[in-house]
Amino acid sequence: MAEEKKKKRVGIVGFGNLGQYLYEAVKAHEDYEIAFVWNRTLDNLKGKIPANFVLEDLGQFASRNPDVIAEVAHPSISAQYGPLFLEKADYMVGSPTALAEQHVEDRLRQAASHHGLYIPAGALWGGGDIQKMADRGTLKGLKITMTKHPDHFRLASPLKEKNASVTDKAITLYDGPVRGLCPLAPHNVNTMAAGAIAAHNLGFDKVKGCLVSDPSLTEWHHVEVEVIGPGDHEAGKAFSVNTLRKNPAKPGAVTGSATSVSFLSSLLRAHDMGPGVHLC
Numbered sequence: 001m002a003e004e005k006k007k008k009r010v011g012i013v014g015f016g017n018l019g020q021y022l023y024e025a026v027k028a029h030e031d032y033e034i035a036f037v038w039n040r041t042l043d044n045l046k047g048k049i050p051a052n053f054v055l056e057d058l059g060q061f062a063s064r065n066p067d068v069i070a071e072v073a074h075p076s077i078s079a080q081y082g083p084l085f086l087e088k089a090d091y092m093v094g095s096p097t098a099l100a101e102q103h104v105e106d107r108l109r110q111a112a113s114h115h116g117l118y119i120p121a122g123a124l125w126g127g128g129d130i131q132k133m134a135d136r137g138t139l140k141g142l143k144i145t146m147t148k149h150p151d152h153f154r155l156a157s158p159l160k161e162k163n164a165s166v167t168d169k170a171i172t173l174y175d176g177p178v179r180g181l182c183p184l185a186p187h188n189v190n191t192m193a194a195g196a197i198a199a200h201n202l203g204f205d206k207v208k209g210c211l212v213s214d215p216s217l218t219e220w221h222h223v224e225v226e227v228i229g230p231g232d233h234e235a236g237k238a239f240s241v242n243t244l245r246k247n248p249a250k251p252g253a254v255t256g257s258a259t260s261v262s263f264l265s266s267l268l269r270a271h272d273m274g275p276g277v278h279l280c
């Protein structure tokens, strides 16, 4: 008789839009099974998932023997639990803006010595190519510009007030290092954080992020990636790549509809790449 293939056990941290999507997709996948689901408020899980999947205390995650843990809750989870997760399992960080805090990035990179730290590419196009250039030191510049309708942002002050002042014209809310932007727009700039992690020779201080609030963009999220490589920039003879990704989004949605699907693909790739940091 053929030996039954061992299913990969997935722990899901957070049961909002992405958590619920991943839960259903993992349950339906023949090679995967649920190890646990944790949510800050247990009431959100009651009646939605069988009791044996519910993990009440996230500190007890190891008792469920997960192979991979997916964080889809909040950046604070990585600071508190990321290194612990990485002692026991692969860890996919759904909120990579957490790594804009240098000590969190340092601790996670250090902890990824037995298992892999996986960063979902999100809406970042060409992340693998950017990482390859960073590995060789040929990446000279990276700028990521995200343009959305004002209702599609969830921002902290002072960007919140600036966004509220948008009427009929597009306004640039921020243009500068990604590190400074992450705490002001943690839910909107995960893609920029993934870019700063891929572009590790530049990092969060040298990768530029630009956030534009555009009232005419009612049904789309735009992500523009500008990569600069070696060459003579002044003479216009430098290597460069520019991409523009247009993602349909429901009015008012922070997460574009293509994102959940892309997120699932990332989770299904988040294994067997060994220790270290991997874009997936």
Ligand SMILES: NC(=O)c1ccc[n+]([C@@H]2O[C@H](COP(=O)([O-])OP(=O)(O)OC[C@H]3O[C@@H](n4cnc5c(N)ncnc54)[C@H](O)[C@@H]3O)[C@@H](O)[C@H]2O)c1
Binding pocket: 014, 015, 016, 017, 018, 019, 039, 040, 041, 044, 071, 072, 073, 074, 075, 076, 077, 093, 094, 095, 096, 120, 121, 122, 123, 186, 187, 188, 190, 191, 255, 259
């Ligand atoms: N990497 C990417 O490309 C990408 C794309 C979309 C969303 N995200 C991130 O993934 C996470 C989940 O997104 P979503 O659309 O499912 O969000 P959501 O708001 O629908 O769900 C978030 C869940 O996390 C819980 N939560 C909120 N704050 C928390 C905290 N401080 N501690 C613990 N739990 C907390 C909420 O109760 C909720 O269950 C967010 O951080 C979001 O920024 C990443």
